[in-house]
Amino acid sequence: MPSSAPAFADLLGSCNHSAVHLELRDTYAPTERFASWRRGERINWDDRGSWWDPYLQTIADAVGRGVAVRRARVVSEPVSEYIRWEHYVTRELIEAGENVRWLPRRQTTDLSLPGNDYWLFDARLARVHHFDGDGAVIEDEFTEDPALLKHLSAAFDAVWERAVPHGRFAV
Template sequence: MPSSVPSFAELLGRCERSAVHLELRDSYAPTDRFEAWKRGDRIDWQNRASWWHPYDQTIADAVARGVVIRRARVVSEPVSEYVRWEHYVTHANITAGEDVRWLPRRQATSIALPGNDFWLFDGALLRVHHFSGDGAVVEDEITADPETVKLCAAAFESVWERAIPHRLYEI
């Protein structure tokens, strides 16, 4: 069944000022890249052609247009193996132009958090990610409902304010 939700690239392509991403899970469905990392394979960060993906270019293009892109991750500590890998590959996000921060879950108790990961574009349009228990994407949902947008925007800003910049977050 085809999705009626616009692609991430399309939504970011329409974005004019800001895109924020809140991640709340300690693991997502495994990828080939994650499995390779678990086997000990490491990325040659000097060889950009070996790791630069279309996603990275989409981010870089938006940043070049003046879009500020921030990503915040709420993580349990000690971190899961998946989060350890995410921390490692965040070099690509930073290189593409994202600003990334990490918030230990124990510091999020007093924050009203939504139940799902999301992207918020220009403070007005949400792309909500719904995952299965094992971390696979079940579906994405688009909403501009003002109350939902307000909750998610406030949650992101509360997390961002407390979170640790990537360069300073040690796992």
Template sequence: MSSIPEFAELLADTNQSAVHLEMRDAYYSNPRFEAWQNGERIDWDDRPFWWRPFHQDIADAVARGVSVRRARVVSEPVTDYIRWEHYQTRANVEAGEQVRWLPRHRAWDLLLPGADLWIFDGRLMRVHHFSGAGEWISKELCDDPAVVDRHAAAFEQVWERAVPHDQYEVK
């Protein structure tokens, strides 16, 4: 596929489910992560401060009946980046996402994808490519049913084994 739609467009075209598998322990740095590292915390009562267009896209999808699930496979002890992600995941949950965490040592016997991905309605997969340092490189789409099905099965194995966000304690 030559032109890759933005995430918001893909989610807007989703009718039943969107699942996201995250495999990395660190991603590119950003101002919100850096602020957290410097001791700044989110005032959860100030929703306009932390609510992003992404959260609204998720909330809109959930409101129309789309199940949105995110699973993160993480090493323990967790990196500072994962500690921050865990902290700020409250925003994802408030938008309507279901989020689970799977410690990497509990995933050793699973065959997992080599990249982060989103799967929309079990038919279209958006793969995210990062450098070793966590910098964004590129994205691609895959609509090959056999490939998407394999990745969806891998996600479901992670999801079944993972710990719900409100029960996962960062270590």
């Protein structure tokens, strides 16, 4: 049965100003890319064709239109193996034009953070990810509720203000 949820490319394509993504988990469902990294395989960053994909192109297209795409990751320290891998592959997001920051979880105790990862598009629509215990997305919830959008926007801004730019965050 086809999903009635809008595709990410359509959501980002409809943005005019900003798309922000808050990530709060220390691990997500494993992928083949993660498994390859665990086996010691590394990306040849000089061979862009081997790692550039449609998702990255969607990000690059949005940034090219003037959309600010930012991602903040709240992580436990010491970081998990999965987060070490995410830190490694974040280079592709940066190359696509995303601005990425990292915030150690111990620095968030006084912040009011939601329990779920989310994307917020132009502060008008949120795509909230619901995960199972192993880190696989089981459902995306979409909302335009003004009170929730305000909360999500404030949470992202609070994390962003404290977070360390990707290039200065050591794992």
